[in-house]
C-alpha cells in the first residue's frame with residue numbers, strides 16, 4: 322500500500338495520508354499542479370516586477386516603459402544582443418562599426434518600426450537583422466496578432482525593433498489592427514520606419530496605396546522622411562530577360578510612386594529618391610560569399626547594407642517621430658469640420674430661418690380679420 326508522508330509534502334491534506342484511491346490520487350495530483358502553477362506565476366510576477374524596477378532605476382535611455390511594454394507581455398527586457406555572434410565575422414565587424422558610428426553621434430538607442438502587408442516577410446526580416454528567431458514566422462498564419470517590440474542591448478547600445486501585424490484584411494485596411502498598433506506606439510519615438518514589400522511582385526495596386534495612406538494618416542507624412550523600403554525575396558531571376566538591377570529599379574520605382582502618392586507630399590516636397598530602397602533575402606537558401614555572408618544576385622551583402630541604411634536614415638536631418646496622443650488623433654482633431662460652420666449657419670439662415678419667417682408672414686396675411694379690428 323502506498324502511503325504519503327505529510328512531513329515530506331506539506332501540500333498534502335490529511336486525507337492523503339491514507340492509501341489513496343485512483344480518483345483521490347488524480348485529485349491530489351491536480352491540486353498539487355494548481356498550487357505549483359500559482360507559485361510559479363507568483364514568482365514570475367515578482368521577477369518581472371523586480372526587473373522592471375531595476376530597469377526604471379537604471380534610467381535606460383530607450384525608456385523603461387518601452388521595453389517593458391514589449392509585446393505587451395509585461396516582462397520583456399532588453400536582452401544582450403547575442404544574435405550578432407551568429408553572423409560571419411565580416412558581418413559582425415561591420416555591424417559593430419555601425420553601432421560605433423551611432424554612438425559617436427551620441428545615439429545610444431534606436432527604435433525601428435516595421436510595417437507592411439501580411440506575409441511579405443516583416444517578421445523574417447526582423448529575425449534576419451537580429452540574427453535570431455525573435456519573432457514567429459509562418460507561411461500560412463504568418464502574422465503575430467499584435468505588435469511586439471524586441472529589444473537587444475550591445476555595448477551600451479539598445480536596438481528596439483517593433484514588428485507589427487499586417488493591417489489588411491479582406492482587401493481593406495483593418496482599422497482595429499491599425500488602432501492596436503497606434504496604441505502600442507503611444508509615447509514611443511520612431512527613428513526608422515521599415516516599409517516592407519516583396520521584390521518578386523510585379524505590380525502595385527490600390528491596396529498598397531491604402532496601406533501607405535493609413536500609415537500616413539496615423540503617424541503623419543513626416544514619418545516617410547524616416548522611411549526605408551525593404552524588398553524581400555530578393556534572390557530571384559527576373560522575368561522577360563530583364564537584368565537584375567533593371568528589375569530592381571523598376572520595382573523600386575513602382576513602390577516609391579505609391580509611397581509618394583499615399584504620403585501626399587506636394588510635388589516640390591516629393592520624397593522621390595529620398596526614401597532608400599534596400600533588398601533582403603530571408604531564406605536560409607540565400608547565396609553566400611567567401612566570408613559566409615549572405616549575398617544577393619547583384620553582389621550586395623544585404624545584412625550590413627540594410628543596417629547601414631537604417632543608420633543613415635536614423636541620423637538624417639529629419640526629426641524622429643514621437644507618437645503622442647495629438648499625432649494619433651490627427652492634425653487639428655478639435656478643428657476638424659470647423660471650416661463648415663459658416664456654411665452651415667448661412668444654410669440655416671437662408672433655407673430654414675428665412676423660410677419660417679415667410680410662412681409666419683403668409684399665415685398672418687391669410688388670417689381673417691377680427692370684427693373688433
Ligand SMILES: Nc1nc2c(ncn2[C@@H]2O[C@H](COP(=O)(O)OP(=O)(O)O)[C@@H](O)[C@H]2O)c(=O)[nH]1
Pocket residue numbers: 438439440441442443444445446457458459460461463464487553554555601602603604
Ligand atoms: N524565399 C523567401 N521567403 C521569405 C522571405 N521572407 C519571408 N519569407 C517567407 O514568407 C512567409 C511569411 O513571412 P513572415 O516573415 O511571417 O511575413 P510577415 O507576415 O510579413 O511577418 C514565411 O514562410 C517566410 O519563410 C524571403 O526573403 N525569401
Ligand SMILES: [Mg+2]
Pocket residue numbers: 443444445457458463464465484485486
Ligand atoms: Mg509577421
